[in-house]
Amino acid sequence: MRSRFLAALSVATAVILQALPADARSATEVTSAAVQDDLLDKLTAIPGLTVVSESQPAGYRFFVLAYTQPADHRNPRKGTFQQRLTLLHRSAEAPVVLYTGGYGLPVNPTASRTEPTRLLDGNQVSVEHRFFRSSRPQPADWDDLTIWQEATDEHRIVQALKTIYSGKWIQTGASKGGMTSVYHRRFYPGDVDGVVAYVAPNDRLNPLDHEYDRFFSVVGSESCRTALENVQREALKRRDRMVRLLESDAERNGYTFSRTLGSADRSFELTILDTAWAFWQYFTAADCSAVPAPTATDEELYAWIDNVVFFGFYTDQGLEFYLPYYHQAASQLGWPDLAFKHLRGLTRYRGLYQPNAVLPVELRSRHDAWPMLDVDHWVRTRSERMMFVYGENDPWSAERFTPSRADSHLYVAPGANHGASISLLSEADRAAATATLRRWAEVPPARRLPEAAAIPDDDMRADRRTR
Structure with missing residues:
Protein backbone atom coordinates (compact mmCIF):
# COMPACT_ATOMS: atom_id res chain seq x y z
CA MET A 1 0.00 0.00 0.00
CA ASN A 206 -16.57 2.36 8.22
CA PRO A 207 -18.76 4.78 10.21
CA LEU A 208 -17.16 3.37 13.39
CA ASP A 209 -13.52 3.91 12.36
CA HIS A 210 -12.63 5.63 15.63
CA GLU A 211 -9.65 3.37 16.31
CA TYR A 212 -7.60 5.11 13.63
CA ASP A 213 -8.07 8.54 15.19
CA ARG A 214 -7.24 7.10 18.60
CA PHE A 215 -4.07 5.58 17.12
CA PHE A 216 -2.85 8.93 15.79
CA SER A 217 -3.52 10.59 19.13
CA VAL A 218 -1.08 8.31 20.98
CA VAL A 219 1.48 6.92 18.51
CA GLY A 220 5.07 8.00 19.09
CA SER A 221 5.95 11.05 21.13
CA GLU A 222 3.83 14.18 21.46
CA SER A 223 6.59 16.23 19.84
CA CYS A 224 6.67 13.93 16.79
CA ARG A 225 2.90 13.99 16.42
CA THR A 226 2.94 17.78 16.63
CA ALA A 227 5.73 18.03 14.06
CA LEU A 228 3.80 15.89 11.58
CA GLU A 229 0.62 17.90 12.09
CA ASN A 230 2.61 21.09 11.54
CA VAL A 231 3.95 19.74 8.25
CA GLN A 232 0.43 19.02 7.04
CA ARG A 233 -0.88 22.42 8.11
CA GLU A 234 2.06 24.30 6.66
CA ALA A 235 1.80 22.51 3.32
CA LEU A 236 -1.89 23.35 3.02
CA LYS A 237 -1.26 26.97 3.98
CA ARG A 238 1.24 27.14 1.10
CA ARG A 239 -1.14 25.32 -1.23
CA ASP A 240 -0.79 27.64 -4.25
CA ARG A 241 3.02 27.49 -4.29
CA MET A 242 3.15 23.79 -3.47
CA VAL A 243 0.65 22.87 -6.19
CA ARG A 244 2.82 24.73 -8.69
CA LEU A 245 5.73 22.52 -7.62
CA LEU A 246 3.54 19.46 -8.17
CA GLU A 247 2.45 20.69 -11.59
CA SER A 248 6.08 21.20 -12.60
CA ASP A 249 6.89 17.73 -11.28
CA ALA A 250 3.98 16.30 -13.28
CA GLU A 251 5.09 18.01 -16.47
CA ARG A 252 8.63 16.62 -16.11
CA ASN A 253 7.42 13.08 -15.46
CA GLY A 254 4.37 12.93 -17.70
CA TYR A 255 1.87 12.66 -14.85
CA THR A 256 -1.80 13.40 -15.48
CA PHE A 257 -4.85 13.65 -13.21
CA SER A 258 -7.87 13.69 -15.51
CA ARG A 259 -8.96 10.03 -15.27
CA THR A 260 -8.78 9.62 -11.50
CA LEU A 261 -8.60 12.60 -9.12
CA GLY A 262 -9.37 15.25 -11.72
CA SER A 263 -6.82 17.95 -10.83
CA ALA A 264 -3.39 18.58 -9.37
CA ASP A 265 -5.00 20.47 -6.51
CA ARG A 266 -7.08 17.47 -5.44
CA SER A 267 -4.04 15.22 -5.81
CA PHE A 268 -2.00 17.58 -3.66
CA GLU A 269 -4.58 17.71 -0.89
CA LEU A 270 -4.96 13.94 -0.76
CA THR A 271 -1.19 13.53 -0.57
CA ILE A 272 -1.03 15.93 2.38
CA LEU A 273 -3.86 14.10 4.14
CA ASP A 274 -1.78 10.93 3.81
CA THR A 275 1.45 12.33 5.22
CA ALA A 276 1.20 11.25 8.87
CA TRP A 277 -0.24 7.88 7.88
CA ALA A 278 2.59 7.15 5.44
CA PHE A 279 5.20 8.26 7.96
CA TRP A 280 4.12 5.76 10.60
CA GLN A 281 3.45 3.05 8.03
CA TYR A 282 6.94 3.14 6.54
CA PHE A 283 9.17 4.84 9.10
CA THR A 284 9.85 4.59 12.82
CA ALA A 285 10.10 6.87 15.83
CA ALA A 286 13.83 7.21 15.09
CA ASP A 287 12.94 9.20 11.96
CA CYS A 288 10.99 11.88 13.85
CA SER A 289 14.07 14.09 14.08
CA ALA A 290 14.08 14.47 10.28
CA VAL A 291 10.55 15.93 10.11
CA PRO A 292 10.99 19.48 8.73
CA ALA A 293 10.22 22.52 10.86
CA PRO A 294 7.49 25.02 9.88
CA THR A 295 10.30 27.35 8.76
CA ALA A 296 11.43 24.96 6.01
CA THR A 297 11.38 26.30 2.46
CA ASP A 298 8.71 25.22 -0.03
CA GLU A 299 11.25 23.05 -1.80
CA GLU A 300 12.42 21.40 1.43
CA LEU A 301 8.86 20.71 2.51
CA TYR A 302 7.92 19.34 -0.90
CA ALA A 303 10.99 17.07 -1.03
CA TRP A 304 10.36 15.61 2.43
CA ILE A 305 6.68 14.90 1.72
CA ASP A 306 7.63 13.43 -1.64
CA ASN A 307 10.04 11.06 0.10
CA VAL A 308 7.45 9.98 2.66
CA VAL A 309 4.28 9.80 0.55
CA PHE A 310 5.44 10.32 -3.07
CA PHE A 311 3.51 12.97 -4.98
CA GLY A 312 3.53 10.79 -8.10
CA PHE A 313 1.27 8.19 -6.51
CA TYR A 314 -1.97 10.16 -6.66
CA THR A 315 -1.81 10.55 -10.44
CA ASP A 316 -3.42 8.60 -13.24
CA GLN A 317 -0.16 6.74 -13.77
CA GLY A 318 0.51 6.02 -10.10
CA LEU A 319 -2.99 4.75 -9.42
CA GLU A 320 -3.48 2.59 -12.52
CA PHE A 321 -2.09 -0.65 -11.10
CA TYR A 322 -4.09 -0.28 -7.88
CA LEU A 323 -7.53 0.42 -9.34
CA PRO A 324 -8.71 -3.15 -8.54
CA TYR A 325 -7.80 -2.58 -4.91
CA TYR A 326 -9.67 0.71 -4.71
CA HIS A 327 -12.71 -0.91 -6.31
CA GLN A 328 -12.60 -3.68 -3.69
CA ALA A 329 -12.22 -1.14 -0.90
CA ALA A 330 -15.17 0.87 -2.16
CA SER A 331 -17.41 -2.15 -2.66
CA GLN A 332 -16.51 -4.55 0.17
CA LEU A 333 -13.22 -4.14 2.06
CA GLY A 334 -13.82 -0.73 3.57
CA TRP A 335 -11.20 1.93 4.25
CA PRO A 336 -9.82 3.99 7.12
CA ASP A 337 -11.69 7.19 7.92
CA LEU A 338 -9.98 10.01 9.81
CA ALA A 339 -11.43 13.22 11.26
CA PHE A 340 -8.43 15.52 10.50
CA LYS A 341 -9.57 17.98 13.17
CA HIS A 342 -6.19 19.74 13.03
CA LEU A 343 -6.75 20.58 9.35
CA ARG A 344 -10.18 22.15 9.60
CA GLY A 345 -10.42 25.32 7.53
CA LEU A 346 -7.47 24.27 5.35
CA THR A 347 -9.01 21.51 3.21
CA ARG A 348 -11.25 22.07 0.19
CA TYR A 349 -12.68 18.73 -0.88
CA ARG A 350 -15.28 16.86 1.11
CA GLY A 351 -15.19 13.08 0.79
CA LEU A 352 -11.68 13.06 -0.69
CA TYR A 353 -10.31 10.52 1.78
CA GLN A 354 -12.17 7.52 0.38
CA PRO A 355 -11.58 5.05 -2.47
CA ASN A 356 -14.33 6.29 -4.81
CA ALA A 357 -12.54 9.66 -4.91
CA VAL A 358 -9.63 8.15 -6.86
CA LEU A 359 -11.57 5.73 -9.07
CA PRO A 360 -12.65 6.51 -12.62
CA VAL A 361 -16.39 7.14 -12.72
CA GLU A 362 -17.16 3.79 -14.33
CA LEU A 363 -15.44 1.85 -11.50
CA ARG A 364 -17.04 3.60 -8.54
CA SER A 365 -19.17 1.42 -6.30
CA ARG A 366 -21.64 1.53 -3.43
CA HIS A 367 -20.24 0.00 -0.26
CA ASP A 368 -21.73 -3.23 1.09
CA ALA A 369 -20.83 -3.60 4.79
Whole structure:
Protein backbone atom coordinates (compact mmCIF):
# COMPACT_ATOMS: atom_id res chain seq x y z
CA MET A 1 0.00 0.00 0.00
CA ARG A 2 1.65 3.22 -1.08
CA SER A 3 -1.09 5.16 0.64
CA ARG A 4 -3.31 4.41 3.60
CA PHE A 5 -5.75 2.74 1.18
CA LEU A 6 -3.26 0.18 -0.05
CA ALA A 7 -3.69 -2.47 2.58
CA ALA A 8 -1.04 -4.81 1.25
CA LEU A 9 2.14 -2.95 1.05
CA SER A 10 5.51 -3.94 -0.25
CA VAL A 11 7.10 -2.90 3.04
CA ALA A 12 5.16 -5.65 4.77
CA THR A 13 5.86 -7.99 1.88
CA ALA A 14 9.58 -7.18 2.00
CA VAL A 15 9.70 -8.56 5.53
CA ILE A 16 7.84 -11.82 5.03
CA LEU A 17 9.35 -12.38 1.58
CA GLN A 18 13.06 -12.99 1.35
CA ALA A 19 14.88 -13.75 -1.85
CA LEU A 20 17.04 -16.83 -2.01
CA PRO A 21 20.80 -16.22 -1.72
CA ALA A 22 22.46 -14.46 -4.62
CA ASP A 23 24.00 -17.63 -5.97
CA ALA A 24 20.60 -19.31 -5.86
CA ARG A 25 18.94 -16.47 -7.75
CA SER A 26 21.28 -16.84 -10.70
CA ALA A 27 18.90 -19.46 -12.07
CA THR A 28 19.04 -20.50 -15.69
CA GLU A 29 16.15 -21.56 -17.83
CA VAL A 30 15.84 -25.29 -18.20
CA THR A 31 15.08 -26.66 -21.63
CA SER A 32 11.91 -28.66 -22.13
CA ALA A 33 13.93 -31.79 -22.88
CA ALA A 34 15.67 -31.60 -19.50
CA VAL A 35 12.55 -31.22 -17.37
CA GLN A 36 10.51 -34.20 -18.53
CA ASP A 37 10.38 -35.74 -15.06
CA ASP A 38 7.76 -36.86 -12.61
CA LEU A 39 6.97 -33.45 -11.12
CA LEU A 40 6.62 -31.77 -14.49
CA ASP A 41 4.43 -34.62 -15.70
CA LYS A 42 2.16 -34.24 -12.67
CA LEU A 43 1.87 -30.48 -13.15
CA THR A 44 1.05 -30.73 -16.83
CA ALA A 45 -1.51 -33.45 -16.09
CA ILE A 46 -3.62 -31.08 -13.98
CA PRO A 47 -6.53 -29.90 -16.14
CA GLY A 48 -6.33 -26.19 -16.91
CA LEU A 49 -2.78 -25.75 -15.54
CA THR A 50 -0.05 -24.51 -17.88
CA VAL A 51 3.65 -24.57 -17.07
CA VAL A 52 4.96 -21.29 -18.46
CA SER A 53 8.61 -21.67 -17.43
CA GLU A 54 10.94 -23.32 -14.97
CA SER A 55 14.20 -22.28 -13.35
CA GLN A 56 16.30 -24.03 -10.73
CA PRO A 57 17.51 -22.04 -7.71
CA ALA A 58 19.91 -23.98 -5.48
CA GLY A 59 17.91 -26.64 -3.68
CA TYR A 60 14.59 -25.71 -5.31
CA ARG A 61 12.69 -25.73 -8.55
CA PHE A 62 10.77 -22.61 -9.47
CA PHE A 63 7.81 -22.71 -11.86
CA VAL A 64 5.78 -19.90 -13.37
CA LEU A 65 2.28 -21.25 -13.97
CA ALA A 66 -1.09 -20.19 -15.36
CA TYR A 67 -4.39 -21.71 -14.28
CA THR A 68 -7.68 -21.45 -16.14
CA GLN A 69 -10.34 -19.92 -13.88
CA PRO A 70 -14.00 -19.06 -14.48
CA ALA A 71 -14.51 -15.30 -14.62
CA ASP A 72 -17.58 -15.91 -12.44
CA HIS A 73 -17.61 -19.11 -10.40
CA ARG A 74 -21.39 -18.90 -10.10
CA ASN A 75 -21.84 -18.63 -13.86
CA PRO A 76 -19.07 -20.50 -15.74
CA ARG A 77 -20.69 -19.58 -19.06
CA LYS A 78 -19.35 -16.02 -18.68
CA GLY A 79 -15.94 -17.21 -19.82
CA THR A 80 -12.52 -17.82 -18.31
CA PHE A 81 -9.21 -16.10 -17.63
CA GLN A 82 -5.66 -17.21 -16.92
CA GLN A 83 -4.61 -16.65 -13.31
CA ARG A 84 -0.89 -16.37 -12.77
CA LEU A 85 0.83 -18.25 -9.96
CA THR A 86 4.28 -19.51 -9.10
CA LEU A 87 5.50 -22.67 -7.42
CA LEU A 88 8.71 -22.94 -5.40
CA HIS A 89 9.17 -26.69 -5.06
CA ARG A 90 11.38 -28.39 -2.50
CA SER A 91 9.73 -31.74 -1.81
CA ALA A 92 6.36 -33.37 -2.44
CA GLU A 93 6.26 -34.38 1.25
CA ALA A 94 7.20 -30.98 2.73
CA PRO A 95 4.57 -28.49 3.95
CA VAL A 96 3.13 -26.08 1.40
CA VAL A 97 2.81 -22.36 2.11
CA LEU A 98 0.09 -20.63 0.09
CA TYR A 99 1.17 -17.01 -0.27
CA THR A 100 -1.52 -14.52 -1.26
CA GLY A 101 -0.07 -11.05 -1.77
CA GLY A 102 -3.44 -9.48 -2.55
CA TYR A 103 -2.14 -7.72 -5.65
CA GLY A 104 -0.27 -8.80 -8.76
CA LEU A 105 2.80 -10.99 -8.91
CA PRO A 106 5.96 -9.22 -10.05
CA VAL A 107 6.31 -8.76 -13.79
CA ASN A 108 9.45 -10.90 -13.58
CA PRO A 109 8.79 -13.29 -10.66
CA THR A 110 11.81 -14.32 -8.62
CA ALA A 111 12.18 -17.24 -6.29
CA SER A 112 11.45 -15.64 -2.91
CA ARG A 113 10.34 -17.35 0.28
CA THR A 114 7.94 -15.98 2.88
CA GLU A 115 8.80 -16.06 6.56
CA PRO A 116 6.53 -19.12 7.17
CA THR A 117 8.15 -20.88 4.21
CA ARG A 118 11.58 -20.30 5.70
CA LEU A 119 10.49 -21.37 9.19
CA LEU A 120 9.01 -24.59 7.78
CA ASP A 121 11.54 -25.10 4.99
CA GLY A 122 8.55 -25.81 2.81
CA ASN A 123 7.24 -25.44 -0.70
CA GLN A 124 5.52 -22.21 -1.67
CA VAL A 125 2.62 -21.42 -4.00
CA SER A 126 2.21 -17.69 -4.73
CA VAL A 127 -1.04 -16.55 -6.32
CA GLU A 128 -1.79 -13.35 -8.22
CA HIS A 129 -5.10 -11.79 -7.17
CA ARG A 130 -7.81 -11.73 -9.81
CA PHE A 131 -8.08 -8.48 -11.82
CA PHE A 132 -4.42 -7.58 -11.23
CA ARG A 133 -1.90 -7.49 -14.08
CA SER A 134 -2.68 -10.23 -16.60
CA SER A 135 -5.02 -12.13 -14.25
CA ARG A 136 -8.04 -10.19 -15.43
CA PRO A 137 -10.96 -11.50 -17.49
CA GLN A 138 -11.44 -9.86 -20.87
CA PRO A 139 -13.90 -8.25 -21.07
CA ALA A 140 -13.90 -7.53 -17.34
CA ASP A 141 -17.11 -7.46 -15.33
CA TRP A 142 -15.97 -5.67 -12.18
CA ASP A 143 -18.89 -7.13 -10.23
CA ASP A 144 -16.88 -10.38 -10.32
CA LEU A 145 -14.13 -8.83 -8.19
CA THR A 146 -15.30 -10.03 -4.77
CA ILE A 147 -13.65 -11.72 -1.81
CA TRP A 148 -15.65 -14.90 -2.45
CA GLN A 149 -14.64 -15.10 -6.10
CA GLU A 150 -10.94 -14.77 -5.22
CA ALA A 151 -11.25 -17.27 -2.36
CA THR A 152 -12.80 -19.70 -4.83
CA ASP A 153 -9.91 -19.12 -7.25
CA GLU A 154 -7.51 -20.10 -4.48
CA HIS A 155 -9.67 -23.05 -3.43
CA ARG A 156 -9.48 -24.55 -6.92
CA ILE A 157 -5.70 -24.07 -7.00
CA VAL A 158 -5.24 -25.74 -3.61
CA GLN A 159 -7.42 -28.70 -4.56
CA ALA A 160 -5.54 -29.13 -7.83
CA LEU A 161 -2.08 -29.07 -6.22
CA LYS A 162 -3.07 -31.36 -3.37
CA THR A 163 -2.94 -34.13 -5.97
CA ILE A 164 0.85 -33.62 -5.85
CA TYR A 165 1.64 -32.45 -2.31
CA SER A 166 0.86 -34.64 0.70
CA GLY A 167 2.09 -32.33 3.48
CA LYS A 168 0.21 -29.77 5.57
CA TRP A 169 -0.81 -26.43 4.08
CA ILE A 170 -0.31 -23.00 5.67
CA GLN A 171 -1.64 -19.78 4.13
CA THR A 172 0.03 -16.41 4.62
CA GLY A 173 0.07 -12.86 3.35
CA ALA A 174 0.78 -9.32 4.51
CA SER A 175 -1.61 -6.37 4.63
CA LYS A 176 -4.13 -6.88 1.80
CA GLY A 177 -2.52 -10.28 1.30
CA GLY A 178 -3.20 -11.06 4.95
CA MET A 179 -6.80 -10.00 4.49
CA THR A 180 -7.01 -12.27 1.44
CA SER A 181 -5.77 -15.22 3.50
CA VAL A 182 -8.44 -14.53 6.13
CA TYR A 183 -11.22 -14.43 3.51
CA HIS A 184 -10.06 -17.72 1.99
CA ARG A 185 -10.13 -19.31 5.43
CA ARG A 186 -13.64 -17.97 6.00
CA PHE A 187 -15.12 -19.53 2.88
CA TYR A 188 -12.98 -22.69 2.62
CA PRO A 189 -11.81 -23.54 6.16
CA GLY A 190 -10.78 -27.04 5.15
CA ASP A 191 -8.28 -25.99 2.47
CA VAL A 192 -5.33 -25.18 4.74
CA ASP A 193 -4.20 -26.26 8.20
CA GLY A 194 -3.42 -22.80 9.54
CA VAL A 195 -3.16 -19.12 8.61
CA VAL A 196 -0.48 -16.54 9.45
CA ALA A 197 -1.87 -13.11 8.55
CA TYR A 198 0.53 -10.18 8.87
CA VAL A 199 -0.68 -6.59 9.52
CA ALA A 200 -4.17 -7.41 8.19
CA PRO A 201 -6.65 -4.53 8.67
CA ASN A 202 -10.21 -5.29 9.73
CA ASP A 203 -12.40 -2.38 8.63
CA ARG A 204 -15.60 -4.06 9.69
CA LEU A 205 -17.76 -0.91 9.73
CA ASN A 206 -16.57 2.36 8.22
CA PRO A 207 -18.76 4.78 10.21
CA LEU A 208 -17.16 3.37 13.39
CA ASP A 209 -13.52 3.91 12.36
CA HIS A 210 -12.63 5.63 15.63
CA GLU A 211 -9.65 3.37 16.31
CA TYR A 212 -7.60 5.11 13.63
CA ASP A 213 -8.07 8.54 15.19
CA ARG A 214 -7.24 7.10 18.60
CA PHE A 215 -4.07 5.58 17.12
CA PHE A 216 -2.85 8.93 15.79
CA SER A 217 -3.52 10.59 19.13
CA VAL A 218 -1.08 8.31 20.98
CA VAL A 219 1.48 6.92 18.51
CA GLY A 220 5.07 8.00 19.09
CA SER A 221 5.95 11.05 21.13
CA GLU A 222 3.83 14.18 21.46
CA SER A 223 6.59 16.23 19.84
CA CYS A 224 6.67 13.93 16.79
CA ARG A 225 2.90 13.99 16.42
CA THR A 226 2.94 17.78 16.63
CA ALA A 227 5.73 18.03 14.06
CA LEU A 228 3.80 15.89 11.58
CA GLU A 229 0.62 17.90 12.09
CA ASN A 230 2.61 21.09 11.54
CA VAL A 231 3.95 19.74 8.25
CA GLN A 232 0.43 19.02 7.04
CA ARG A 233 -0.88 22.42 8.11
CA GLU A 234 2.06 24.30 6.66
CA ALA A 235 1.80 22.51 3.32
CA LEU A 236 -1.89 23.35 3.02
CA LYS A 237 -1.26 26.97 3.98
CA ARG A 238 1.24 27.14 1.10
CA ARG A 239 -1.14 25.32 -1.23
CA ASP A 240 -0.79 27.64 -4.25
CA ARG A 241 3.02 27.49 -4.29
CA MET A 242 3.15 23.79 -3.47
CA VAL A 243 0.65 22.87 -6.19
CA ARG A 244 2.82 24.73 -8.69
CA LEU A 245 5.73 22.52 -7.62
CA LEU A 246 3.54 19.46 -8.17
CA GLU A 247 2.45 20.69 -11.59
CA SER A 248 6.08 21.20 -12.60
CA ASP A 249 6.89 17.73 -11.28
CA ALA A 250 3.98 16.30 -13.28
CA GLU A 251 5.09 18.01 -16.47
CA ARG A 252 8.63 16.62 -16.11
CA ASN A 253 7.42 13.08 -15.46
CA GLY A 254 4.37 12.93 -17.70
CA TYR A 255 1.87 12.66 -14.85
CA THR A 256 -1.80 13.40 -15.48
CA PHE A 257 -4.85 13.65 -13.21
CA SER A 258 -7.87 13.69 -15.51
CA ARG A 259 -8.96 10.03 -15.27
CA THR A 260 -8.78 9.62 -11.50
CA LEU A 261 -8.60 12.60 -9.12
CA GLY A 262 -9.37 15.25 -11.72
CA SER A 263 -6.82 17.95 -10.83
CA ALA A 264 -3.39 18.58 -9.37
CA ASP A 265 -5.00 20.47 -6.51
CA ARG A 266 -7.08 17.47 -5.44
CA SER A 267 -4.04 15.22 -5.81
CA PHE A 268 -2.00 17.58 -3.66
CA GLU A 269 -4.58 17.71 -0.89
CA LEU A 270 -4.96 13.94 -0.76
CA THR A 271 -1.19 13.53 -0.57
CA ILE A 272 -1.03 15.93 2.38
CA LEU A 273 -3.86 14.10 4.14
CA ASP A 274 -1.78 10.93 3.81
CA THR A 275 1.45 12.33 5.22
CA ALA A 276 1.20 11.25 8.87
CA TRP A 277 -0.24 7.88 7.88
CA ALA A 278 2.59 7.15 5.44
CA PHE A 279 5.20 8.26 7.96
CA TRP A 280 4.12 5.76 10.60
CA GLN A 281 3.45 3.05 8.03
CA TYR A 282 6.94 3.14 6.54
CA PHE A 283 9.17 4.84 9.10
CA THR A 284 9.85 4.59 12.82
CA ALA A 285 10.10 6.87 15.83
CA ALA A 286 13.83 7.21 15.09
CA ASP A 287 12.94 9.20 11.96
CA CYS A 288 10.99 11.88 13.85
CA SER A 289 14.07 14.09 14.08
CA ALA A 290 14.08 14.47 10.28
CA VAL A 291 10.55 15.93 10.11
CA PRO A 292 10.99 19.48 8.73
CA ALA A 293 10.22 22.52 10.86
CA PRO A 294 7.49 25.02 9.88
CA THR A 295 10.30 27.35 8.76
CA ALA A 296 11.43 24.96 6.01
CA THR A 297 11.38 26.30 2.46
CA ASP A 298 8.71 25.22 -0.03
CA GLU A 299 11.25 23.05 -1.80
CA GLU A 300 12.42 21.40 1.43
CA LEU A 301 8.86 20.71 2.51
CA TYR A 302 7.92 19.34 -0.90
CA ALA A 303 10.99 17.07 -1.03
CA TRP A 304 10.36 15.61 2.43
CA ILE A 305 6.68 14.90 1.72
CA ASP A 306 7.63 13.43 -1.64
CA ASN A 307 10.04 11.06 0.10
CA VAL A 308 7.45 9.98 2.66
CA VAL A 309 4.28 9.80 0.55
CA PHE A 310 5.44 10.32 -3.07
CA PHE A 311 3.51 12.97 -4.98
CA GLY A 312 3.53 10.79 -8.10
CA PHE A 313 1.27 8.19 -6.51
CA TYR A 314 -1.97 10.16 -6.66
CA THR A 315 -1.81 10.55 -10.44
CA ASP A 316 -3.42 8.60 -13.24
CA GLN A 317 -0.16 6.74 -13.77
CA GLY A 318 0.51 6.02 -10.10
CA LEU A 319 -2.99 4.75 -9.42
CA GLU A 320 -3.48 2.59 -12.52
CA PHE A 321 -2.09 -0.65 -11.10
CA TYR A 322 -4.09 -0.28 -7.88
CA LEU A 323 -7.53 0.42 -9.34
CA PRO A 324 -8.71 -3.15 -8.54
CA TYR A 325 -7.80 -2.58 -4.91
CA TYR A 326 -9.67 0.71 -4.71
CA HIS A 327 -12.71 -0.91 -6.31
CA GLN A 328 -12.60 -3.68 -3.69
CA ALA A 329 -12.22 -1.14 -0.90
CA ALA A 330 -15.17 0.87 -2.16
CA SER A 331 -17.41 -2.15 -2.66
CA GLN A 332 -16.51 -4.55 0.17
CA LEU A 333 -13.22 -4.14 2.06
CA GLY A 334 -13.82 -0.73 3.57
CA TRP A 335 -11.20 1.93 4.25
CA PRO A 336 -9.82 3.99 7.12
CA ASP A 337 -11.69 7.19 7.92
CA LEU A 338 -9.98 10.01 9.81
CA ALA A 339 -11.43 13.22 11.26
CA PHE A 340 -8.43 15.52 10.50
CA LYS A 341 -9.57 17.98 13.17
CA HIS A 342 -6.19 19.74 13.03
CA LEU A 343 -6.75 20.58 9.35
CA ARG A 344 -10.18 22.15 9.60
CA GLY A 345 -10.42 25.32 7.53
CA LEU A 346 -7.47 24.27 5.35
CA THR A 347 -9.01 21.51 3.21
CA ARG A 348 -11.25 22.07 0.19
CA TYR A 349 -12.68 18.73 -0.88
CA ARG A 350 -15.28 16.86 1.11
CA GLY A 351 -15.19 13.08 0.79
CA LEU A 352 -11.68 13.06 -0.69
CA TYR A 353 -10.31 10.52 1.78
CA GLN A 354 -12.17 7.52 0.38
CA PRO A 355 -11.58 5.05 -2.47
CA ASN A 356 -14.33 6.29 -4.81
CA ALA A 357 -12.54 9.66 -4.91
CA VAL A 358 -9.63 8.15 -6.86
CA LEU A 359 -11.57 5.73 -9.07
CA PRO A 360 -12.65 6.51 -12.62
CA VAL A 361 -16.39 7.14 -12.72
CA GLU A 362 -17.16 3.79 -14.33
CA LEU A 363 -15.44 1.85 -11.50
CA ARG A 364 -17.04 3.60 -8.54
CA SER A 365 -19.17 1.42 -6.30
CA ARG A 366 -21.64 1.53 -3.43
CA HIS A 367 -20.24 0.00 -0.26
CA ASP A 368 -21.73 -3.23 1.09
CA ALA A 369 -20.83 -3.60 4.79
CA TRP A 370 -22.12 -7.17 5.16
CA PRO A 371 -19.05 -9.12 3.89
CA MET A 372 -16.67 -7.55 6.44
CA LEU A 373 -19.17 -7.90 9.29
CA ASP A 374 -19.62 -11.56 8.37
CA VAL A 375 -15.87 -12.24 8.23
CA ASP A 376 -15.24 -10.40 11.51
CA HIS A 377 -17.93 -12.40 13.32
CA TRP A 378 -16.67 -15.69 11.89
CA VAL A 379 -13.06 -14.99 12.88
CA ARG A 380 -14.12 -14.09 16.43
CA THR A 381 -16.43 -17.03 16.99
CA ARG A 382 -15.75 -19.96 14.67
CA SER A 383 -12.27 -19.78 13.18
CA GLU A 384 -9.48 -22.18 14.13
CA ARG A 385 -5.70 -22.10 13.84
CA MET A 386 -5.33 -18.48 12.81
CA MET A 387 -2.36 -16.29 13.78
CA PHE A 388 -2.34 -12.49 13.46
CA VAL A 389 0.87 -10.47 13.63
CA TYR A 390 0.64 -6.67 13.94
CA GLY A 391 3.02 -3.74 14.36
CA GLU A 392 2.68 -1.54 17.43
CA ASN A 393 3.25 1.69 15.45
CA ASP A 394 1.52 0.64 12.23
CA PRO A 395 -1.64 2.60 11.38
CA TRP A 396 -3.10 -0.40 9.58
CA SER A 397 -2.79 -2.39 12.81
CA ALA A 398 -5.14 -0.01 14.64
CA GLU A 399 -8.23 -2.00 13.62
CA ARG A 400 -7.31 -5.62 14.11
CA PHE A 401 -8.94 -8.98 13.80
CA THR A 402 -9.86 -10.61 17.10
CA PRO A 403 -9.03 -14.33 16.92
CA SER A 404 -11.21 -16.99 18.49
CA ARG A 405 -10.06 -19.18 21.37
CA ALA A 406 -9.73 -22.20 19.09
CA ASP A 407 -5.93 -22.47 18.81
CA SER A 408 -5.74 -18.93 17.41
CA HIS A 409 -3.38 -16.14 18.43
CA LEU A 410 -2.59 -12.42 18.12
CA TYR A 411 0.90 -10.94 18.48
CA VAL A 412 2.13 -7.35 18.35
CA ALA A 413 5.72 -6.50 17.37
CA PRO A 414 7.03 -3.74 19.68
CA GLY A 415 7.73 -0.46 17.88
CA ALA A 416 7.23 -2.09 14.47
CA ASN A 417 5.59 -0.46 11.46
CA HIS A 418 3.78 -2.11 8.54
CA GLY A 419 6.75 -4.43 8.15
CA ALA A 420 5.95 -6.36 11.35
CA SER A 421 6.89 -10.04 11.35
CA ILE A 422 7.35 -13.00 13.66
CA SER A 423 11.08 -12.28 13.72
CA LEU A 424 10.38 -8.82 15.21
CA LEU A 425 8.28 -10.10 18.11
CA SER A 426 9.61 -10.26 21.65
CA GLU A 427 11.72 -13.32 22.31
CA ALA A 428 8.95 -15.14 24.16
CA ASP A 429 6.30 -14.33 21.54
CA ARG A 430 8.65 -15.24 18.70
CA ALA A 431 9.30 -18.64 20.25
CA ALA A 432 5.59 -19.25 20.89
CA ALA A 433 4.50 -18.18 17.40
CA THR A 434 7.18 -20.26 15.73
CA ALA A 435 6.33 -23.33 17.79
CA THR A 436 2.64 -22.95 16.96
CA LEU A 437 3.31 -22.61 13.24
CA ARG A 438 5.55 -25.67 13.19
CA ARG A 439 3.00 -27.65 15.19
CA TRP A 440 0.26 -26.77 12.70
CA ALA A 441 2.50 -27.92 9.86
CA GLU A 442 3.64 -31.04 11.76
CA VAL A 443 7.28 -29.98 11.51
CA PRO A 444 9.61 -30.88 14.41
CA PRO A 445 10.60 -28.00 16.72
CA ALA A 446 13.40 -25.82 15.37
CA ARG A 447 16.77 -26.05 17.09
CA ARG A 448 17.42 -22.37 16.52
CA LEU A 449 15.06 -19.49 15.80
CA PRO A 450 15.82 -17.31 12.75
CA GLU A 451 17.31 -13.88 13.23
CA ALA A 452 15.15 -10.81 12.62
CA ALA A 453 14.78 -10.14 8.92
CA ALA A 454 16.24 -6.85 7.74
CA ILE A 455 14.44 -4.60 5.26
CA PRO A 456 16.91 -3.32 2.67
CA ASP A 457 16.70 0.45 2.30
CA ASP A 458 16.55 0.10 -1.47
CA ASP A 459 13.46 -2.10 -1.22
CA MET A 460 11.63 0.43 0.96
CA ARG A 461 12.62 3.26 -1.36
CA ALA A 462 11.42 1.31 -4.38
CA ASP A 463 8.08 0.74 -2.66
CA ARG A 464 7.63 4.45 -2.00
CA ARG A 465 8.51 5.24 -5.57
CA THR A 466 6.16 2.76 -7.26
CA ARG A 467 3.01 2.96 -5.17
